[in-house]
Ligand SMILES: Nc1ncnc2c1ncn2[C@@H]1O[C@H](COP(=O)(O)OP(=O)(O)O)[C@@H](O)[C@H]1O
């Protein structure tokens with residue numbers, strides 16, 4: 001069986017103007033332009049199977065959106081091959097469009113002034129969705145989310161969360177084989193994120209839709225993705241199960257403690273005390289990511305207890321968030 005998405009040795013370069021500084025520089029730029037090449041995606045290969053939910057991760061500027069734009073046919077690769085359900089996306093854009101749905105977080109694809117139901121009806125025409133299929137997907141949507149209050153609301157009057165929800169529903173409307181979600185949960189509150197994760201999981205299950213998701217939120221990854229692909233500076237760093245990745249970091253434990261005072265400030269002080277380990281703070285806990293090959297957690301704890309009055313503590317396995325952060329910092333080896 002062939003994969004729904006095949007990417008082979010794909011590279012994308014952009015030529016960008018190297019701007020010179022100051023007024024003199026700007027005047028020089030007028031006469032002779034100095035270009036440099038940015039390699040946004042650097043020799044990436046992967047195969048994705050129908051029905052997978054893949055987390056496509058990497059820091060800002062890693063090349064995630066560029067890869068997605070090539071898969072959706074918006075950009076042409078500089079070299080290499082992409083096949084999406086057997087089509088070369090940039091050569092066969094309208095055929096490809098039938099097979100895919102796309103959501104770019106914070107940029108709605110919907111008609112701003114129209115109530116959602118009108119956008120849906122337009123999409124029904126655009127994608128030539130039959131009446132029966134259309135009715136059944138609307139029924140499915142009604143069973144999954146409370147869409148009644150959204151249907152008659154113009155998109156511009158919606159909250160960011162409602163708009164994102166609507167965008168996702170619109171992307172799945174024509175029952176595409178693949179949906180690309182580029183940072184769909186950015187800026188959303190916790191409850192809306194949870195709603196959207198449940199929705200994506202349900203649609204993936206119900207329709208066996210392949211989902212490619214980029215996100216900075218490890219909660220999205222934990223809730224949705226078994227497989228993750230990590231890129232940085234255009235290069236692929238990792239492609240496998242998230243659990244497999246965690247086992248690379250088997251000697252790491254997260255020590256969480258609570259102390260008096262401002263946790264953020266205290267965490268900075270504690271960082272100086274244990275310079276080998278990353279210390280961070282949220283609203284509730286100070287976290288110390290301990291590598292037990294270097295020092296046992298109990299020893300770190302007793303070291304900290306001698307200087308701070310520790311109110312509460314707990315120990316956790318390394319989180320996805322910590323794993324990803326470490327990969328960005330150090331790579332996998
Ligand atoms: N249209 C473009 N022209 C020039 N450079 C671009 C363009 N699009 C993206 N880039 C550059 O390519 C790199 C990858 O960008 P992008 O794919 O948007 O990263 P990500 O989505 O992972 O944050 C960045 O250095 C970015 O500045």
Ligand SMILES: [Mg+2]
Pocket residue numbers: 064065066182
């Ligand atoms: Mg991006």
